[in-house]
Amino acid sequence: MKTMHAIVFQEEKNFDSLQIREAPYPEPQPGEAVVRIRAAALNRRDVWITQGRYPNVRVPLILGSDGAGIVEQVGEGVDPKWLGQAVIINPALDWGNDPRVQQSGFRILGVPDDGTQAEYVRVPARNLWSRPEYLTFEEAAALPLGGLTGYRALFTRGQLAAGETVLITGVGGGVAALMLQMALAAGAAALVTSASDDKIQRAVQAGAKGGANYRTEGWEQEILRLAGDTGVDLIIDSAGGEGFDKLIEIVKPGGRIVLFGITAGRFSRISLNKVYWRQISILGTTMGSEADFAQMVQFFQTQHIKPAIDGVYPFSRFREAYQRMMQGEQFGKIVLAPDFD
Numbered sequence: 480m481k482t483m484h485a486i487v488f489q490e491e492k493n494f495d496s497l498q499i500r501e502a503p504y505p506e507p508q509p510g511e512a513v514v515r516i517r518a519a520a521l522n523r524r525d526v527w528i529t530q531g532r533y534p535n536v537r538v539p540l541i542l543g544s545d546g547a548g549i550v551e552q553v554g555e556g557v558d559p560k561w562l563g564q565a566v567i568i569n570p571a572l573d574w575g576n577d578p579r580v581q582q583s584g585f586r587i588l589g590v591p592d593d594g595t596q597a598e599y600v601r602v603p604a605r606n607l608w609s610r611p612e613y614l615t616f617e618e619a620a621a622l623p624l625g626g627l628t629g630y631r632a633l634f635t636r637g638q639l640a641a642g643e644t645v646l647i648t649g650v651g652g653g654v655a656a657l658m659l660q661m662a663l664a665a666g667a668a669a670l671v672t673s674a675s676d677d678k679i680q681r682a683v684q685a686g687a688k689g690g691a692n693y694r695t696e697g698w699e700q701e702i703l704r705l706a707g708d709t710g711v712d713l714i715i716d717s718a719g720g721e722g723f724d725k726l727i728e729i730v731k732p733g734g735r736i737v738l739f740g741i742t743a744g745r746f747s748r749i750s751l752n753k754v755y756w757r758q759i760s761i762l763g764t765t766m767g768s769e770a771d772f773a774q775m776v777q778f779f780q781t782q783h784i785k786p787a788i789d790g791v792y793p794f795s796r797f798r799e800a801y802q803r804m805m806q807g808e809q810f811g812k813i814v815l816a817p818d819f820d
């Protein structure tokens with residue numbers, strides 16, 4: 480049997496069971512392609528899967544939703560022009576035909592399907608996209624999941640327009656850092672929050688108007704002061720939890736709040752009276768459709784944006800990469816590059 484190297488998660492809820500192992504080579508089925516991975520990026524979900532915070536995890540499993548590489552093999556019915564092409568992978572599998580919401584068979588690459596933290600990954604050929612030429616493999620691998628989620632949150636759902644002010648919470652996060660880049664490129668003014676003053680400074684250097692530390696008492700007043708008379712039109716949040724109620728006070732009347740994660744908790748008491756009296760729209764979003772992915776890649780290309788990368792680690796040092804994310808030290812995407820013999 481043909482084999483490959485991969486980072487294999489072998490025992491549920493046991494991070495230490497994540498190890499580099501031999502795994503079966505993923506032979507392509509009809510309509511699929513096999514990509515030789517040149518770079519993969521981490522997402523919060525990878526960490527949470529190792530901690531048992533995701534349903535339907537069956538081991539052994541190869542994690543990883545973000546990948547860029549070279550097409551090695553194509554299955555029956557796939558255009559052979561893909562062979563040898565440099566690609567990025569859209570990790571949204573089987574979204575379906577409704578741009579408003581994913582269909583019931585929707586999955587994210589990396590659970591339950593084996594993901595990108597391997598020498599090779601097998602994906603539907605329709606999820607292949609040519610790698611934007613101005614990006615290295617490492618930069619390209621930083622784009623798919625975060626870029627897709629952030630693009631849909633900001634534009635498809637949030638309807639961010641040039642000249643508006645957007646607040647991006649937890650700017651050090653992989654998706655958040657990409658959203659900051661996209662919002663600025665779209666001509667919006669961006670405010671940020673973070674647990675780290677250093678990260679706020681980095682965001683300001685990148686073009687944000689200002690920020691506040693969400694661990695500091697009264698941070699919401701600071702955001703309102705920075706927003707000035709125009710106020711905050713749109714908030715994009717992936718923290719949720721009890722802090723969510725503050726967002727309802729920050730956003731201006733008639734404004735929008737888009738939520739795509741619950742890093743700080745899945746429950747929140749919110750002041751419902753403020754939601755209706757202030758005419759606030761609270762919108763949920765997850766990943767994105769094929770059209771969102773196409774528009775996101777096009778947007779990065781047109782604007783020539785290089786995704787914010789925190790660091791690149793060889794696969795053999797994957798533990799350090801995961802631990803950096805667990806400790807929340809990163810600013811931007813954490814990327815893995817294969818160094819298998």
Ligand SMILES: NC(=O)c1ccc[n+]([C@@H]2O[C@H](COP(=O)([O-])OP(=O)(O)OC[C@H]3O[C@@H](n4cnc5c(N)ncnc54)[C@H](OP(=O)(O)O)[C@@H]3O)[C@@H](O)[C@H]2O)c1
Binds near residue numbers: 740804
């Ligand atoms: N629905 C979807 O399609 C989708 C897609 C991608 C991600 N997500 C979810 O979105 C979240 C972020 O994902 P990611 O991959 O970008 O993770 P990440 O890189 O680990 O970023 C998480 C960031 O959240 C911030 N944070 C933590 N506690 C916070 C709080 N109380 N208030 C505000 N910010 C807080 C931190 O920012 P600072 O370091 O700046 O403090 C941290 O860096 C996760 O919950 C993930 O599961 C959902």
